[in-house]
Amino acid sequence: MSRRRSFQLAxxxxxxxxxxGLLFLFPLFGVMKQSLFxxxxxxxxxxxxxxxxxxxxxxxxxxxxxxxxxxxxCVLGYPLAYFLATMSKRWRAFFLYxxxxxxxxxxxxxxxxxxxxxxxxxxxxxxxxxLGITDGPVQMLFTxxxxxxxxxxxxLPIVILTCFASMVEIDPQLVRAARTLGATPFKAFxxxxxxxxxxxAAAGAIICFILSLGFYVTPALLGxxxxxxxxxxxxxxxxxxxxxxxASALAxxxxxxxxxxxxxxxxxxxxxxxxx
Amino acid sequence: MTRFLLGVYFAIAVAFLVLPLVLLVxxxxxxxxFLEFPPKELSLRWxxxxxxxxxxxxxxxxxxxxxxxxxxxALVVGTLASVAIVRGSFPGRRLLHAILVAPLIIxxxxxxxxxxxxxxxWKWVDSVPALIFAHAVVALPxxxxxxxxxxxxxxxxxxxxxxxxxxxxxxxxxSVTLPYLGPSMFASSLLxxxxxxxxxxxxxxxxxGLQTLPVRIWTDLVLRLDPTVAAAACMLIVVSVVGMAVAExxxxxxxxxxxx
Numbered sequence: 001m002s003r004r005r006s007f008q009l010a011x012x013x014x015x016x017x018x019x020x021g022l023l024f025l026f027p028l029f030g031v032m033k034q035s036l037f038x039x040x041x042x043x044x045x046x047x048x049x050x051x052x053x054x055x056x057x058x059x060x061x062x063x064x065x066x067x068x069x070x071x072x073x074c075v076l077g078y079p080l081a082y083f084l085a086t087m088s089k090r091w092r093a094f095f096l097y098x099x100x101x102x103x104x105x106x107x108x109x110x111x112x113x114x115x116x117x118x119x120x121x122x123x124x125x126x127x128x129x130x131l132g133i134t135d136g137p138v139q140m141l142f143t144x145x146x147x148x149x150x151x152x153x154x155x156l157p158i159v160i161l162t163c164f165a166s167m168v169e170i171d172p173q174l175v176r177a178a179r180t181l182g183a184t185p186f187k188a189f190x191x192x193x194x195x196x197x198x199x200x201a202a203a204g205a206i207i208c209f210i211l212s213l214g215f216y217v218t219p220a221l222l223g224x225x226x227x228x229x230x231x232x233x234x235x236x237x238x239x240x241x242x243x244x245x246x247a248s249a250l251a252x253x254x255x256x257x258x259x260x261x262x263x264x265x266x267x268x269x270x271x272x273x274x275x276x
Numbered sequence: 277m278t279r280f281l282l283g284v285y286f287a288i289a290v291a292f293l294v295l296p297l298v299l300l301v302x303x304x305x306x307x308x309x310f311l312e313f314p315p316k317e318l319s320l321r322w323x324x325x326x327x328x329x330x331x332x333x334x335x336x337x338x339x340x341x342x343x344x345x346x347x348x349x350a351l352v353v354g355t356l357a358s359v360a361i362v363r364g365s366f367p368g369r370r371l372l373h374a375i376l377v378a379p380l381i382i383x384x385x386x387x388x389x390x391x392x393x394x395x396x397x398w399k400w401v402d403s404v405p406a407l408i409f410a411h412a413v414v415a416l417p418x419x420x421x422x423x424x425x426x427x428x429x430x431x432x433x434x435x436x437x438x439x440x441x442x443x444x445x446x447x448x449x450x451s452v453t454l455p456y457l458g459p460s461m462f463a464s465s466l467l468x469x470x471x472x473x474x475x476x477x478x479x480x481x482x483x484x485g486l487q488t489l490p491v492r493i494w495t496d497l498v499l500r501l502d503p504t505v506a507a508a509a510c511m512l513i514v515v516s517v518v519g520m521a522v523a524e525x526x527x528x529x530x531x532x533x534x535x536x
Contacts (some may be wrong), residue, residue, distance in 0.1 A: 207381070
């Protein structure tokens with residue numbers, strides 16, 4: 001029986017282990033090797049990483065961008081999730097669908113829509129000139145502003161949904177009880193509702209931050225040369241300077257940051273959220 | 277009053293999320309050489325352009341081919357693994373689940389670089405089967421997440437009842453458990469398909485000369501900006517929205533039918 005069991009298990013798991021082992025774990029080890037061996041063990045590319053002013057600037061910029069976008073998404077998303085969680089069930093389903101809608105469309109297309117809207121002859125510039133706010137077209141494409149705007153629009157649904165998921169779990173009776181016991185609406189919210197919803201908001205923030213760190217398409221298309229992020233720098237080192245070891249070292253930094261943040265996520269998020 | 281202001285803010289935010297995609301429709305219907313809003317004259321010129329230009333058509337066909345291949349691989353591999361993870365009891369189950377789901381959250385550019393390095397060594401660049409397997413890794417998390425959560429909520433007494441009535445374990449699985457999993461598998465395969473169909477970064481790194489639809493769009497966006505992309509984007513949006521609505525419908529129907 002036991003031998004048969006392990007045979008069954010091997011049959012079920014074999015393909016998955018082969019696929020993920022060969023095309024996920026092994027290549028990741030390849031990146032590690034590429035950055036640390038050439039061919040003997042060396043810390044050369046990490047030394048270069050520490051000393052390179054470009055890498056320092058890009059890493060800092062990526063970190064600041066991710067932080068700003070995450071903060072914006074949380075501040076904008078939390079009240080939206082609150083409104084969603086407290087509306088009637090039928091409207092809620094409708095708006096959830098609307099908010100999820102852009103989430104299903106690729107980042108490439110969603111970035112493209114901003115290229116169209118923010119261009120010199122785009123809708124936003126035409127509207128600004130039509131309303132007489134500006135005389136000539138404003139340069140919005142290829143600026144940090146465009147990158148921020150598009151990334152917030154792309155990532156906001158994720159933060160709304162994670163906040164919302166923890167808010168609908170909160171028993172509305174609790175807030176009502178606080179009100180009956182004499183708390184003002186604000187105090188009932190601040191002392192009862194907010195502490196119970198903060199876990200979901202933190203989980204959403206971490207996911208948002210991780211995803212922002214790895215953004216590639218949006219900074220490349222909307223940011224121009226002056227807003228290159230870590231992912232774009234990795235691409236540049238691979239395809240333009242052909243310095244794979246340096247690219248691998250950069251990728252390892254990104255991977256390490258992601259893993260640390262995922263560890264943090266496990267601390268704040270309730271168990272079930274990770275395992276369905 | 278606060279509620280009213282919150283409602284106004286909510287409406288603006290929803291518009292901010294959805295409107296850019298909706299505005300793409302009139303933009304793609306322009307007859308002019310350039311992107312303009314509002315279009316002076318409506319025409320299907322750029323949609324025709326899309327279907328006449330061989331590079332667009334070939335890119336779309338390749339994307340379909342790779343998407344279907346990656347979906348089949350991910351579906352089979354992911355369903356088998358989900359059965360083992362949910363039903364089996366072996367050390368490292370949780371770790372395995374986490375690793376299978378990891379490509380969803382690990383920045384894609386890392387995986388793209390990693391695959392690029394090994395594909396060059398294996399001479400797998402420029403190969404459709406290699407691209408299919410690379411995409412399957414990205415599509416796999418959707419299958420594992422959805423199918424394993426469906427399996428977890430499956431009432432195993434049904435399967436045991438079939439066993440008691442004389443079915444072998446394999447037959448019980450195929451005639452009781454699999455029909456239950458069917459809608460979840462279908463929903464997850466749609467998600468898996470779109471994960472592959474929309475994949476850009478890995479494809480840019482490892483595809484060599486192969487052009488999938490996102491790569492075709494990408495090269496167009498980097499080089500110039502003509503409304504064919506707008507037409508392509510509109511069609512992609514419609515396909516995604518319809519596909520996802522179908523997936524969601526099947527998932528919910530299953531929840532209703534079997535309880536949650």
